[in-house]
Amino acid sequence: MxxxxxxxxxxxxxxxxxxxxxxxxxxxxxxxxxxxxxxxxxxxxxxxxxxxxxxxxxxxxxxxxxxxxxxxxxxLVDAHMHLDKAFSLPWAANRSGTLAEAIASYSRQAPLFAKGEIKARMTRMALQAVSYGTTSIRTHIDVHAEAGARVALRSVEAALEVKEKLAPWVRVQIFPMAPYRAQPGFGMELIGEMLAMGVDGIGGAPHLADEPEAHIDRIFELADRYGCPVDLHVDESDDPGMRTCVYIAERTAAYGMGGRVVAGHLCSLSAMNPEDAAYAIGRLAEAGVAAVTLPAANLYLQGRADRRAVRRGVTRVKELAAAGVPVAAASDNVHDPFHPFGRGDLLQIALITAYAAHMGAPSDLRQLLRMITEIPAGIIGISGYxxxxxxxxxxxxxxxxxxxxxxxxxxxxxxxxxxxxxxxxxxxxxxxxxxxxxxxxxxxxxxxxxxxxxxx
CATH class of the missing domain: 2.30.40.10 (Urease, subunit C, domain 1)
Structure with a gap:
């Protein structure tokens, strides 16, 4: 080839x-x-x-x-996708449309997916994104440690093979998500094995763990040991009291990892009062944590329990950018239990961001183009871009x-x-x-x- x-x-x-x-x-x-x-x-x-x-x-x-x-x-640079989950909706339904059911549904089905199927879905999704202009993708990979090491490693093995196969056409970075339901020692041992296999960094969703701060500590300790970046799903919740982003900022500063940590989603910022949100955003900016907004999936998933003034769930894009936090927009999920729609088209995602974040001025439109090109290229560390x-x-x-x-x-x-x-x-x-x-x-x-x- x-x-x-x-x-x-x-x-x-x-x-x-x-x-x-x-x-x-x-x-x-x-x-x-x-x-x-x-x-x-x-x-x-x-x-x-x-x-x-x-x-x-x-x-x-x-x-x-x-x-x-x-x-x-x-x-175009898609800084946050889930290639392994793409097109899995026929087997992992989500009738309530909630994040909780999406997680449960996919977790039940994941052990049944053969590696060949995972590779086929990942390849289709990556090449579909390429057809719309994307030449770099960072994909998060689920690690179902509770199903055993063989199942946990299957998706990462598939991702590594797809990355190599598609290298002539698209850069793929792989970030396995640190398990938060498995025994901590076993989960981190698996992530260490994956780093040795050649993945690019550590992902995770620590706000879902029983002890979020302890989980964050383990992630940063492992990242420091391997010298790799961290890219986390952060506070994907309507709860204004969900503020693991502040602790992540503290750990980023403590480990001197500014510029190498990314916080995706940050939904709870939109539910906070302006003063609390400004404080959290300030901590992220000071620590050098970048942000990725995932407007399509968050508009679909968040606010499901609201009965009046339904919350959008999309993070405070303008406030983050104004504070000096690099903010990218990305696809997240495509035709899976977390988001039944989408196609991997970042121009579509930029338009959804424009609607959700009230970005329609001429300067906003140009900023949105940077949010799917230059900014995510910097966030995920593409050189010579x-x-x-x-x-x-x-x-x-x-x-x-x-x-x-x-x-x-x-x-x-x-x-x-x-x-x-x-x-x-x-x-x-x-x-x-x-x-x-x-x-x-x-x-x-x-x-x-x-x-x-x-x-x-």
Missing amino acids: AKAGAGGAVLEIINARLPLADERHYYTLRAENGVWTAIGRQSGRLEPGGYLSLDMPEGAYAKRLDAEGKLVLPG GIKAGCEADFVVIDARSPEELFAMQPERRWVYRAGSCLAAAAPPAAWADPALADEWAAARNVGFAGVLAER
Whole structure:
């Protein structure tokens, strides 16, 4: 399998608009060997003599292209997904729509999933996200230690194999979630084994543990021993008294891990009074803890017990950002008991964030684009990211001429590149440009889950 961008290819694109830098002007972009070598501002729109239109089917494979004023973003970064759970809803139902039933339903079903099925679902979800422009994913993986080591390790083994298989097309980071129901020693021993296997860091949901602070202590002790980052589900609750985020900030500062700890969800911040929320946000900012909002799943799950003024559950995005906390927006769950909808499209997630966080001003729209590109790239530690000389040429061309048009129209037509090679083109019908990638996609979808059920 050839690595994307290999072979010494040169790619040049004219008349591109860069909404994260200077959308008022057109730019010429040049990449060699999958790396940007020059980003030049044009004095005006160039005539396309010798350049192919992106709309032409052969344009997907051409090396001299005319963007025709379309927006070009660096490859989108999904900082919080659950690839292992994606498309599991047919087997793990959630009739009440509550977080509690979602956890219980998936926990019952997880030991029955064969590794082949998990890999097929993960592959399908990852490649579906790629088709919408995502080139980097951080996935959280459930660790069902109460079902025994064999079951607990199965999803991580599947994730590591998928990560390697899909490496030419998408970066995948793997964060197993520290078990909070198993015996602490056994649970942390499993996470240590997974770190030795090659996962990228430690996840978890300590607010669900019987003793959240003790669980947080064990996570940070292990992270310090292995020198790895921490990415936690934090205070995914409507209870304003749920404040493990403050203790996480304290542990982050105590271990000197600023910039290497992420807090996802942070739903309880939205339920607190403004003074308490400001205090908690201040502690996160001081400690250097980043945040990820998961608006789709939280809008769906939270506020289920409310009978008047139903709470949205989405964290205080604007207040976190104003305090200096890096805030990304991410997909979370797709077609599983935690969230029956979604498709792994970060432009859709950015739009949902805009609705939920009341972000509609021109400056907000540009911030939202950063929340699915530059900010999550920094949060999950991608080096050499962006449309600038010396960075890897991962990018997506979107059929819109401004952020306003992008958010209003949510264009389906997108051209996705990884390391300077076209992965997916918007030529009708939309197709994978890399035949090997198309084969992987077909294999993942054609499993249909009927075949893998026989493996159980």
